[in-house]
Amino acid sequence: MRKPLLAALATLAIAGTGVAPAVAAPQAAAVTVDFAGIVSLSNCSGSVVRFPGSTDTAPALVMTNGHCLETGFPSPGQVITGQSSSRTFGLLNSAGTTVATLRANQVLYSTMTDTDVTIYRTTTTYAAIKSAYGISPLTLSASHPTAGTAIKVVSGYWKTIYSCNIDGFVYRLKEGSWTWKDSVRYTSACNTIGGTSGSPVIDTSTGQVVAVNNTGNEDGASCTVNNPCEVDANGTVTVRKGINYAEETYNIPACFTSANVLNLSAAACTLPKP
Template identity: 45%
Template structure:
């Protein structure tokens, strides 16, 4: 959830990471198909199980990647809000063309997400770009699950395991719950904010890359700390993701965010 992870240096494509697999228009979870490059972050096309081909597509990135700046602690942004635009990538990381839309929901309270509805439908994107959105999982990853982190901004894919589920992750004035800590192989870099975190076998999107402790500091911006019943812990160099299963429970008519749904647990204004 940090500015360090929004863009920064190195320039896109120059950071270490697993190269995108060039295996077809959508292919396995190990390529960049389905990702969208924003001006300063990574993002992805996501499709809830209830969505229809004729529904306008959803785009997912971090709350701190909101086009008008990060939400304040406790703030929840709803409604047809700020415009957002990005470039759809091929499996190999080539820009296929633009998508535009408006933010439906954004917050950094308990989570770190921005959900936007695009002007294009899933059918439009499939016809124009030969790209399928990532299926949005209704359950989060478990410790030991094999995952891939796909960054459109950096044109890189990291492979590792979800090492642990963290009850509370604190970074400055922001707090996330049930965050995912990566194993060390997912050494995400600046520009990877908002990257899709997908199940390595099914391609389902289970989380969105959020932050990392870069300097070993405790509970500061760019240096999140873990808090549980045993106290506070710092894992220097480890990256974290925000779970996204709660989004699936809040999808309403027309592929929008409906915070009034009984099963919806996303933070509300």
């Protein structure tokens, strides 16, 4: 998991604050990716997100990791919905400056089973944020990402943007007691560190979110906390020290109405249920 660690602080001190690792060659059709709509949490990163069908007057949502939940890691098999929250988020503009504090009133959904995501409902709307700060939410793609896609991982905690490509997909990613399905594996240039947990993974050709950054193998250990291992359909385990991962988000939009109401009973919704 990519919550802040002393090692991350040391890494940043060596690399230089705000300096991203090696950047992949930009694609001709790439859109501008900056910090607008990104948020900082007390221990993680996140973003203000909408779904393709969300209305402007719907409550604004913030997405981060399940393991960033303020009440602690959800247990394997646990799905949390409708939990009261007053968590705050620092809203960033395109330059990475904090321009507002958003506040949650509910955890709409949180789990570390199959995926690693928390979605908060805030006390304001997309329209109100746009009117006050000129900032639009990021849109979650409803399509499965593609291997080779150029991506950017945008951390509000560190105010750093990592650039790389999707290297491939992992049948099962195991870390400690948790297992995630169809995880995104980055190429090595996205050398994410503690505090980047919950950062949106943005497809640079569309500007849409295709995954949420969540972990990486730090020490080369196998299937332990902070050292996830890859398991293929035949049960073969592969360890990739220094490689980082994210969880896909394309299956989330089908579980929400246009008013951003969670509906886990929707026919197309495949998210784990309580």
